[in-house]
Amino acid sequence: MRTVVITGGTRGIGGALAHRLRQAGDRVIAIGSADADLTSVRQTAELTHRLPDKIDVLVLAAGRFGQRRVVTDEGFEQTFAIYVLSRYLLAERLRPALDRAEAPLILNLSGTGGIRAGGINWNDLQLADGYSLFKATMQGARANDLLGAGFATAHPQSQIRYVLYNPLFVNSGMHRYLRQPARAFVGASAALFGRSTDTAATHLAALLAQPPTARLTALRRGAPVSLARPEFDRSTAARLYTLLAELTAPHCG
Numbered sequence: 001m002r003t004v005v006i007t008g009g010t011r012g013i014g015g016a017l018a019h020r021l022r023q024a025g026d027r028v029i030a031i032g033s034a035d036a037d038l039t040s041v042r043q044t045a046e047l048t049h050r051l052p053d054k055i056d057v058l059v060l061a062a063g064r065f066g067q068r069r070v071v072t073d074e075g076f077e078q079t080f081a082i083y084v085l086s087r088y089l090l091a092e093r094l095r096p097a098l099d100r101a102e103a104p105l106i107l108n109l110s111g112t113g114g115i116r117a118g119g120i121n122w123n124d125l126q127l128a129d130g131y132s133l134f135k136a137t138m139q140g141a142r143a144n145d146l147l148g149a150g151f152a153t154a155h156p157q158s159q160i161r162y163v164l165y166n167p168l169f170v171n172s173g174m175h176r177y178l179r180q181p182a183r184a185f186v187g188a189s190a191a192l193f194g195r196s197t198d199t200a201a202t203h204l205a206a207l208l209a210q211p212p213t214a215r216l217t218a219l220r221r222g223a224p225v226s227l228a229r230p231e232f233d234r235s236t237a238a239r240l241y242t243l244l245a246e247l248t249a250p251h252c253g
């Protein structure tokens with residue numbers, strides 16, 4: 001029986017995947033905001049101590065996006081905190097538990113290259129100057145591409161495979177964080193054009209049943225994305241990794 005930890009496993013795509021994997025006999029630990037506030041670096045670090053010491057699969061699916069800039073008690077912009085800092089920290093802190101498994105894997109639901117818009121705002125990571133939902137989301141997506149590349153580069157001896165996966169448009173209910181009229185517009189668009197969370201979960205469960213063998217893989221709704229793209233540049237990834245280590249360390253106790 002595999003042990004699968006899913007952040008964002010209480011609803012949306014992560015919730016549907018948790019349900020599917022439980023039905024298939026996996027032991028699933030689904031994390032939502034009631035279990036740990038992943039916008040908090042301290043709570044994210046503490047969560048890792050409460051998780052099993054052997055983990056087969058870590059799914060990173062927690063996200064929260066808003067039109068208004070919100071700053072956490074630790075001084076981080078909320079999207080950056082949950083989308084980038086928590087995913088960096090969870091992968092790093094749970095690495096020993098993953099390394100104990102036979103065929104460990106990290107599945108990160110994120111950006112996965114190929115979209116030219118947006119980038120990392122190196123001089124203003126917390127988007128203090130001119131925040132927008134689009135800017136925050138795109139920065140998070142680009143940063144997650146680099147997290148995959150950074151993990152593979154930082155741990156060349158590890159057996160952990162890292163899969164970056166963009167499910168594209170899914171009718172998950174993520175629009176609930178938006179204000180009107182955007183909430184109604186995105187909700188209606190998702191209902192019309194998005195795939196169901198069940199369909200997305202079916203594809204992800206199939207992927208986890210027969211995962212890629214490469215150390216790093218990027219997929220857009222199952223289709224491979226070339227790792228030669230600039231979004232996965234190893235030196236840029238190392239730069240971000242160094243920065244994230246510096247930003248998180250003071251809050252980890």
Ligand SMILES: NC(=O)c1ccc[n+]([C@@H]2O[C@H](COP(=O)([O-])OP(=O)(O)OC[C@H]3O[C@@H](n4cnc5c(N)ncnc54)[C@H](OP(=O)(O)O)[C@@H]3O)[C@@H](O)[C@H]2O)c1
Nearest residue numbers: 008010011012013032033037038062063109169170172174
């Ligand atoms: N939906 C799409 O079209 C789409 C497209 C591309 C990529 N993605 C990516 O897929 C992932 C999942 O998206 P989704 O649409 O399924 O999202 P969702 O329906 O909004 O679900 C978000 C999940 O994150 C958890 N969460 C939110 N804030 C949290 C916090 N502060 N601490 C801990 N957990 C928190 C929620 O838990 P609670 O409900 O318990 O608070 C919930 O389980 C996201 O990373 C997103 O970027 C989604």
